[in-house]
Amino acid sequence: MLTKRIIPCFDVDQGRVVKGVSFIELRDAGDPVELAKLYDAEGADELVFLDITASSDNRATVYDMVSATADQVFIPFTVGGGIRTTSDMKTMLELGADKVSINTAAVNNPDLVNEGAYRFGSQCIVVAIDAKGVGEGWEVYTHGGRTPTGIDAIAWAREVVERGAGELLVTSMDTDGHQSGYDIPMLRAMSEAVNVPVIASGGAGGPGHMAEALTEGKADAVLAASIFHFGTYSIREVKEALSEQGIAMRPVADRD
């Protein structure tokens, strides 16, 4: 049976993981490769790296990270942040990323979705949608949730899938950072609007929230950062809790 996926997300600045990841067993908690290996061993189904490096002068740092991760981690991983052209996509995919995620760049230039899907295949084009509730629906925000666009999020989801997006990474700006649960009505509306997998993001405080997103919210995968990075829950604990609720999970292998 196809399992639901648990996806830890890392913010990376100049090739280093930021946002206080605290793991005592790691020599270097800022090293993305070490973290990726740890989460892989813990049962992560995929990984997402979000590059928040402000200066484009420092792109080489993320290139090194992507290549080193691909050398040592054998589960799929996605890289987002700073990808504005098909040439940026090509660079990341050739370095070893399995998928690239685009957000603001897709809103500014929707043809980028078509071009990316045409050149590299839909399976590696993830469109990230940041949205906030407005009236009965949800509005797309860009630039890390700072800029409203006036675009209806559900219509946008349909459009990018038509253009070739293979997966949607949907973050609610209303629930993000609060650890009080994902935006279930939005996830559900999004998932029902498209026929590609939807990754729920923003608001995970524990396995109960993830279960809601995967059942009522109809998401195919859940992404979380803080609860894993701060050790509130391990991936193993989350997977065991979700399995107990009857949600299909890939079991975590026992370590020797």
Added chain:
Amino acid sequence: MGANPFLVVVDYDAGNLRSVERALAHVGVDATITADWADLARADGVILPGVGAASDTMAKLGERGLTEPLREYVASGKPFLGVCMGLQALLDHSDEGGGQECLGLLPGNVRHFGFDHLKVPHMGWNQVTWLREHRIASGIASGSYFYFVHSFYPDPADPDLALGETTYGLTFPSVLARENMVATQFHPEKSGEAGLAIYANFAEWVREAA
């Protein structure tokens, strides 16, 4: 050759080429990435990777003059592994993109999932149930999880070709095997320990056969 077999990964710009190379390196195998037919002719083992569209795959193999050398290699009886599109390319025909003739090394077709009630592509981790014994499956429990990304699935004309099967809306053969050929619909290079074991088993097979 024995200790240092000549293992070739066919280079036709497939998206997962480098990932396959990395997985092989991780299990201690030095592979040669090549588009040279002469390398195929003297290889002890060949891996055909693949991601993307059937038409694109067949066009690129054709442009690089690899179609016949691949057929000849398989006929030589030496170990061959196809991955994802590298599996689909082995069959007679794919329904993708209005229809595409493939290599015809295994009888059967490649069909679209075409579900309304399930998302397509079939993307994520799913189980493979072994239907019989095979050295490629050595040490890998039946029911192990592998990473899939595909919208089309193999529908071989001979049901005995199926070595492993997977269920997504319908049950399809996710691993095909006949004589010296094995092919997986999933991506072993992205399937953690179970996937690496596939490459290790293949490398062992190549080593013994060399």
